[in-house]
Amino acid sequence: MDPAGQPRKPAALCIGAQKAGTSWLAQMLGQHPQIWIPPFKEVQYFNHLFIPGHRKWIGWHYRQKPQEIRDRHAKRGIPVPPELDAYLDGVTRGKMFHNQWYKRVFAPAPPVALPMDFTPEYSTLPDEGVDYVAGFLPKARVIYLIRHPVDRAVSQLRMNLAREKRRPETLADWMAEIDNPVLYDRGDYAAYLPRWQARFPDMLVLPFGRIARDPQGVMDQVEAYLGIGPWVYSHMTDKVFANRNPLRPPPEAVAALVRRMAPQLAFLEDHLGPDFLAETR
Numbered sequence: 001m002d003p004a005g006q007p008r009k010p011a012a013l014c015i016g017a018q019k020a021g022t023s024w025l026a027q028m029l030g031q032h033p034q035i036w037i038p039p040f041k042e043v044q045y046f047n048h049l050f051i052p053g054h055r056k057w058i059g060w061h062y063r064q065k066p067q068e069i070r071d072r073h074a075k076r077g078i079p080v081p082p083e084l085d086a087y088l089d090g091v092t093r094g095k096m097f098h099n100q101w102y103k104r105v106f107a108p109a110p111p112v113a114l115p116m117d118f119t120p121e122y123s124t125l126p127d128e129g130v131d132y133v134a135g136f137l138p139k140a141r142v143i144y145l146i147r148h149p150v151d152r153a154v155s156q157l158r159m160n161l162a163r164e165k166r167r168p169e170t171l172a173d174w175m176a177e178i179d180n181p182v183l184y185d186r187g188d189y190a191a192y193l194p195r196w197q198a199r200f201p202d203m204l205v206l207p208f209g210r211i212a213r214d215p216q217g218v219m220d221q222v223e224a225y226l227g228i229g230p231w232v233y234s235h236m237t238d239k240v241f242a243n244r245n246p247l248r249p250p251p252e253a254v255a256a257l258v259r260r261m262a263p264q265l266a267f268l269e270d271h272l273g274p275d276f277l278a279e280t281r
Helices: 022-029 045-050 052-075 082-092 099-105 120-124 127-136 149-164 171-177 189-199 209-213 215-226 251-260 262-272 274-278
Strands: 012-014 114-118 141-146 204-207
Touching: 012 022, 022 114, 022 141, 022 215, 045 052, 045 120, 045 127, 052 082, 082 099, 120 189, 127 189, 141 189, 141 215, 149 251, 149 262, 171 251, 189 262, 204 209, 204 215, 209 215, 251 262, 262 274
Parallel strands: 012 114, 012 141, 141 204
Antiparallel strands: none
16 A cells, blocks of 8 residues: 555446456455555445445445454454554545545555456446446446356345345245345346446456356456456465355245346347356356
C-alpha cells in the first residue's frame, strides 16, 4: 500500500457472477505486482447507488470487513501495519458512497499498479446503473465469469442455507427454497450480459469450468486483456471458499431448477455458443 497515494478510479472491474470464481480470480490477481485490489475486495459502490435493497447489508459488510482483516492479522500473530489500520478507518468513517470516497478507496494503489474493483453484485445493476458506470469509468476493463445457471443456483442455495443455519427437511421444504427469487436474480445472464456488453463491447467473458481445467490458460487470457505482464501464481488449483455444507437439494428440486433455467441455458448457447456453455461447468 502507498499511504501517500492520491485518489484514483479503478482501471478494471470484475462484475460477477456470484459463486462463479470471482474470489479465485481475486486471489490470483492479488499476487500480481501490477494489480491492486482493496483489502476487503468488494467495494459495493455502484450497487449501493442504484439498488436500494442492497444498502442494508452493504452497511453490515463495511462494519464487518475491517474487523475481519484485523482478526486475520491477530490469528497469524502479525501486527496490522499502521498504514492499513489508518486506511480501514478512513474508508469506513464519515460520509461514504460518493465519488470522492470511491476514488479514495483506490488511493493506496502503487503508481505502477492497476486498481481493480471485484464486486459481483455489479452485474445486477439496472440500465441506468450500467450507464452511470460507463460514464464514470469509460475506459475500464470489465470481466464477467459465467457459471452454469443450475450449478450456480445450487451453490448459492447451499451457501445461503449454511449462513442462515437452516436445513430443509422435506421435499416440500426444498421446493419452497427454490422458489426464492434471489437464486435467479444473480444468474440472470440473459438480462445482464447484453446490458453490459452494450456499454463495454470488449468486456472479457470467461466460463467458470475453465478455471478447474486450465487455470493457467485463464490467467493468460486475463493478463492479455488487462495489459499486464506474465506472473507465476501460487495455489492456482486451490478452491477458495469451498462449500463444506453437506446439504444438497434432492433430484426433484434440481430437476425443477433445470426447467426454470431453460431460458438461461438457451440464451447462453445462442449468445456465446454451445462450446462456451459446455465450459460453464
